[in-house]
Amino acid sequence: MAAELLVLPALLAYGEAAVAYGAEVKRPGTAGRLAIWGVRVGWLAHTALLLVQAAQAGGFAWSSWGGALNLLAWLVVGAYLIWGCRPRFRLLGLAVMPLAVALLALALVGGGAGATGTGPGFVLALHVALMLAGFAGFALAGGLSGFYLWHERRLKRRSPGILRLRVPPLESLDRLAGRTVAVALAALTGGMVVGLVGFAVRDAARFDLAMAWTVGVWSLYLAYVLLRVRGLHGRRAAHLALAGLVGVAALLPITHFA
Amino acid sequence: MRLVLVGLSHRRAPVELRERVALARDEAARLSAELARDGAEAVCLSTCNRTEVYLAHADADRAEELASRPFADPDVAGALYRLHDEAAALHLFRVAAGLDSMVPGEGEILGQVRAAYEAGAPGPVLDRLFRQALYAGRKARAETAIAESPTSVSAAAAALAGQVFGDLAGRRILLVGAGKVSELAARNLLSRGAEIAFVANRTLDRAAELASAFGASALPLDRVAAELETADVVVASTSAPGFVVRREDVEQALAGRRGRPLLLIDLAVPRDLDPAIHELDDCFLYDIDDLEAVVAESLEGRRREAERAEAIVAAEAERFREWQASLEVVPAIASLHARAEQIRRDELAKLEGRLGNLSEAERRAVESVTAQIVGKLLHLPTVRMKEAAVTADGVVYAEAVRHLFGLGEEER
Numbered sequence: 001m002a003a004e005l006l007v008l009p010a011l012l013a014y015g016e017a018a019v020a021y022g023a024e025v026k027r028p029g030t031a032g033r034l035a036i037w038g039v040r041v042g043w044l045a046h047t048a049l050l051l052v053q054a055a056q057a058g059g060f061a062w063s064s065w066g067g068a069l070n071l072l073a074w075l076v077v078g079a080y081l082i083w084g085c086r087p088r089f090r091l092l093g094l095a096v097m098p099l100a101v102a103l104l105a106l107a108l109v110g111g112g113a114g115a116t117g118t119g120p121g122f123v124l125a126l127h128v129a130l131m132l133a134g135f136a137g138f139a140l141a142g143g144l145s146g147f148y149l150w151h152e153r154r155l156k157r158r159s160p161g162i163l164r165l166r167v168p169p170l171e172s173l174d175r176l177a178g179r180t181v182a183v184a185l186a187a188l189t190g191g192m193v194v195g196l197v198g199f200a201v202r203d204a205a206r207f208d209l210a211m212a213w214t215v216g217v218w219s220l221y222l223a224y225v226l227l228r229v230r231g232l233h234g235r236r237a238a239h240l241a242l243a244g245l246v247g248v249a250a251l252l253p254i255t256h257f258a
Numbered sequence: 259m260r261l262v263l264v265g266l267s268h269r270r271a272p273v274e275l276r277e278r279v280a281l282a283r284d285e286a287a288r289l290s291a292e293l294a295r296d297g298a299e300a301v302c303l304s305t306c307n308r309t310e311v312y313l314a315h316a317d318a319d320r321a322e323e324l325a326s327r328p329f330a331d332p333d334v335a336g337a338l339y340r341l342h343d344e345a346a347a348l349h350l351f352r353v354a355a356g357l358d359s360m361v362p363g364e365g366e367i368l369g370q371v372r373a374a375y376e377a378g379a380p381g382p383v384l385d386r387l388f389r390q391a392l393y394a395g396r397k398a399r400a401e402t403a404i405a406e407s408p409t410s411v412s413a414a415a416a417a418l419a420g421q422v423f424g425d426l427a428g429r430r431i432l433l434v435g436a437g438k439v440s441e442l443a444a445r446n447l448l449s450r451g452a453e454i455a456f457v458a459n460r461t462l463d464r465a466a467e468l469a470s471a472f473g474a475s476a477l478p479l480d481r482v483a484a485e486l487e488t489a490d491v492v493v494a495s496t497s498a499p500g501f502v503v504r505r506e507d508v509e510q511a512l513a514g515r516r517g518r519p520l521l522l523i524d525l526a527v528p529r530d531l532d533p534a535i536h537e538l539d540d541c542f543l544y545d546i547d548d549l550e551a552v553v554a555e556s557l558e559g560r561r562r563e564a565e566r567a568e569a570i571v572a573a574e575a576e577r578f579r580e581w582q583a584s585l586e587v588v589p590a591i592a593s594l595h596a597r598a599e600q601i602r603r604d605e606l607a608k609l610e611g612r613l614g615n616l617s618e619a620e621r622r623a624v625e626s627v628t629a630q631i632v633g634k635l636l637h638l639p640t641v642r643m644k645e646a647a648v649t650a651d652g653v654v655y656a657e658a659v660r661h662l663f664g665l666g667e668e669e670r
Contacts, residue, residue, distance in 0.1 A: 029566075155421065155542045160551035163407050163417050164559055169424030170519055233517025234540045 006049035011104050013042030014077070018097035025094065025165065032090050039093060043077050046104070050074055062128060065252060066112025071128070072252075073103035075136030079180075080143070089168050095143035123198040130191030135248050137184020138221065142245030144177035145238035152235060177241055178228050185221045192218065210255040217247040259383045259585065260318040263346035264325040264338060265303075265310030268360060271337035278331055279309045287377035293324050294379035301378030301388060302328070303353070305370045307360065312350065314383035318342065343582060347387055348575035354395030355571050356404065362560040363404030363567070368395045386581060394574040398567040407556030411549045412439075414556065415523045416446035418544060419491050422521050427451035432489035434458045434482055434503070435496035436468040439525050443493045444472060455489065458482045460496065486511035492522045494530035505534040508541060515540070523549070583647040590656035591640055593665040598632045 017038030023031035050071070053062070062071040080096045106112075151167055168176075192214060224232075224240050232240070266275065281289060281304035289311075293300035298321065299314040311328060315321035322340060329338055341349050349358070354371045356363040375388035399405040408414040416426075423429055429452045433440045436459040444454050454472035458479050459465035465476035477485065479502055486492070486508055496502055508520070517540060524531040524545040536543035544552075606613075606628065613621065639659065646655040660666060 151421075155418075156536070158536075158544060158548045158551075160548075160555040161559075162421065162552060163414070163556060167421070169420065170422045172424050231516030234519065236539075237517070 006045050006052060007104070007108055010042045010045040010049060011101065011108065013038045013045060014097055014101045014104060017042060017093060018101050021091065021094040021097055024091065035093055035097070036090060039077060039081060039097065042100075043074070043081060046074050046077065062112065062132075064110065064112055065255070066107045066110025068112065068128065068132060068252060068255075069103045069110065070107035070112040072132045072135055072139070073100045073107060075132055076100055076103065076139045079136050079140045091165065091167055092143055092147050095146045096140065099139060099143065123194065127191055127194045127198060130187050130194060132191075134184045134186075134188030134191055135251075137180050137187060138217075138241075138245055138248045141177045141180040141184060141241050142248075144173050144180060145241035145245075148173040148177065148238045149235065149242075152238075174233055174237065177238065178225075178233075181221055181241060181244075182225055185218070185225060188214075188218055188221070210251070213247070213251050213254050217244060217251055220244045220247055259299075259314045259316055259381075259582075260321050261343050261346050261383060261387065261582070262313050262315070262318065262321040262325050263310055263341040263349060264313075264322065264329060265308060266329070266334060266337045266339065267308035267310070267358065269358070270339070271334065275334050275337055276307070276309065279329055279334055280304055280306075281309060281328075283373065283377055286374060289328055290378040293327065294381075296320070296324060298324055299379060299381035299384040300324070301374055301380055301384050303350075303371060303374040305367065308353070308358075310350075310353075312346065312378075312384060312387065314381060314387075344575060344579040347390075347578040347582075348572065350387060350391045351394040351571040351574050351578075352568075354391040355398035355567050356395070357398070357564055357567055357571060361409045361557070362564045363399065363402075364409070365399075365405055368392065368399075371395065383582070383585075387578065390574055390578055394571050397574070398570045401570060402563040402566045404560055404563040404567045407559050408553060409557060409560075410442075410446075411525065411546065411553060412443040412446045414549045414552045415443050415493065415525075415544070416450050416452075418523070418542075418549075418552070419447060419452070419521055420450060422519050422542060423490060425451060428453060429490040430455040430488055432456045432458065432482065432485055432492045433468070433474075434479070434492060434494035434530060435526065436461075436464045437495055437497075439495040440493060441468060443495070443523065443525060444468075447491065447493070448472070452491065456485050458485075460498070483507035483511070486520070487514040490518070490520065492520070492531070493525065494523065495525040496530050497526070498530060499528060501532045502530040503535070504532045505538065508532075508535045508538055512538060512540065525549070580648045583652050584644055586652040587643045587647040587656045590659050590665065591643055594639070594659055594663055595636060597663055597665055598636055602628050602632050 017035045020031045020035035020038055024035055053067075053070075062068055076096060077100045080092065080100075147168070148170065151170055151173065154162055155170065220240075221244050224237070224244060227240070228237060266279065268276065281302055286302035286304050289302050290300040293311070293313060297315065301312045303310045303312070309328070311325040313321045313325040315324065326338075326340075329335070350371070352358045354368055356365070356367050359367055371388065371391055375384075375392070378384065378388075380388060408417045419426055419429070426447060431444065431447050431452050431454045433444055433454060433456065436457055440457075448454065454469075454474040456477050457465045457469040457472070457474050458477040458481065459468075460479055462476055462478055465478075468474075469476040479496070479498070482503060486503070492503070494502060503522070508522075512520075519540045519542065522531050522535060522541065522543040524543065527546060529545055531543055531545075533543065533545070535541050606624070613624065616624070643652065643655045643659065646652050
């Protein structure tokens with residue numbers, strides 16, 4: 001019951017932040033501060049929710065698809081908070097917070113915010129945590145890339161109000177997206193290795209659609225990293241990161257419903 | 259102490275009048291010292307937009323007479339303004355915040371207010387006034403965006419470079435044209451840490467002259483295309499009749515740029531840079547009209563922010579008013595406490611014979627209890643007098659306390 005009580009404040013605070021970021025674009029100032037407080041309060045409530053779930057569940061509390069979305073939303077917002085507190089990066093919340101609201105709402109509908117848990121302990125937890133950390137990083141990189149494309153469009157349109165909003169420089173967005181993908185790819189690789197060694201080899205599992213899709217997503221991001229080393233930057237890199245995010249978005253339902 | 263401001267500014271006085279009363283820094287310092295000889299505090303603020311004398315004196319009429327002294331020229335009399343106490347403080351706070359400047363929020367005025375304060379002859383009132391003005395100026399700039407947006411085309415170009423690259427440290431600038439416009443734009447970019455790498459011009463001598471000032475390399479115009487690959491920002495302002503840089507030149511350079519963005523600023527009329535360059539990926543071309551539109555929007559933004567800054571400044575002026583009002587009751591409060599303490603000590607001295615057999619600890623206890631009684635008795639009157647001072651009844655209360663307790667009578 002405590003878990004169900006905590007999910008609503010988190011959802012409301014994230015929702016408030018998403019709306020406030022929208023208002024911040026129209027009129028910078030107070031709305032931005034309200035948004036960042038919404039993120040902070042929501043994330044604290046969300047953290048409390050996860051702690052309650054961990055304490056009440058019999059095993060790993062986020063092995064269902066709803067649970068995975070719940071944990072993913074927490075990781076996405078947590079990763080955003082690292083940058084979101086800095087005024088120049090605040091508007092990244094415009095891309096991240098609606099995503100967090102959607103993920104958490106889906107988790108709630110899917111029963112992922114409750115206190116049930118199944119499955120074995122450490123290996124599954126490590127596998128899921130690494131995979132979700134990777135996906136959270138890709139989601140954040142997708143947000144940064146979306147932000148890059150939006151900012152680039154503003155510069156291309158030569159709007160007189162181009163200096164009105166405090167936004168991160170174009171190059172910083174590109175660089176941060178690249179670094180975030182590199183870190184997320186390392187986490188995903190770790191998660192895949194743990195999954196392969198911990199379950200697939202031991203249980204002689206057959207190569208299914210979820211595994212194939214995961215390898216596909218992994219390959220796409222590996223290509224992204226390699227292409228960046230060879231000089232892929234800017235708009236094309238942003239489009240590739242967003243394509244990868246579509247792959248990640250498709251992967252979660254495939255993993256749990258395939 | 260009464261505070262008086264007498265002065266004139268660009269709002270009411272044209273430059274022909276302002277220049278008659280303008281003061282150099284040492285003149286302002288001399289005048290402040292001279293005015294302060296008569297028991298006053300004085301600070302003279304003189305900039306290209308204003309000359310103002312701030313004066314604090316016990317007698318308001320005398321203060322105004324002294325502060326008017328530098329404005330004896332009959333022609334300037336019509337343009338003078340005279341403000342007192344709270345209004346004078348509010349005016350200075352608005353000046354320090356850049357709200358009374360031609361360009362709202364301009365940064366230079368804060369340094370000028372500081373310089374005037376340092377060169378002046380302030381006492382307790384003007385010291386507090388100018389410190390609070392500097393604080394209000396900083397606060398208005400920190401809590402609003404009044405000073406953030408650019409107010410000139412060259413500053414807008416530098417701000418745009420910041421939108422693309424962030425920190426400009428180490429960014430390579432290619433100047434095409436070596437005239438005044440290029441130089442101004444270059445100085446703005448330099449102030450943000452950029453490096454002027456090349457100066458290209460039709461006459462190489464002029465290019466070399468400007469390049470040497472910036473530690474850059476001089477180029478003839480036909481070498482510009484070759485350097486596009488390494489530059490981050492191109493600023494063009496030649497008087498050439500046709501395009502100096504064409505789309506094909508940039509397209510060729512892009513291959514070697516590995517996706518790095520290129521910002522091109524065209525300040526020339528007729529334009530130096532082919533507008534089709536803007537269609538290329540990772541290229542952002544702004545011409546003079548685009549930049550002027552950005553500046554106009556920035557100025558409008560500053561005006562919007564000025565409304566928020568006005569509220570900050572008004573709150574600071576109110577704080578100053580409260581402080582100044584409290585000055586009226588402070589001497590009465592101090593006298594009251596001194597009188598009570600004197601009575602306590604006298605009464606304890608009278609009892610000295612009977613208290614003689616008390617131990618040191620008991621004696622300290624008696625001291626402490628009597629001091630506490632006096633403190634508690636005076637606490638509420640003290641608080642009420644301070645409250646009354648803020649609501650402008652302070653003088654009445656102070657007089658009443660002096661009369662009721664006979665404060666000052668013993669000295670007569």
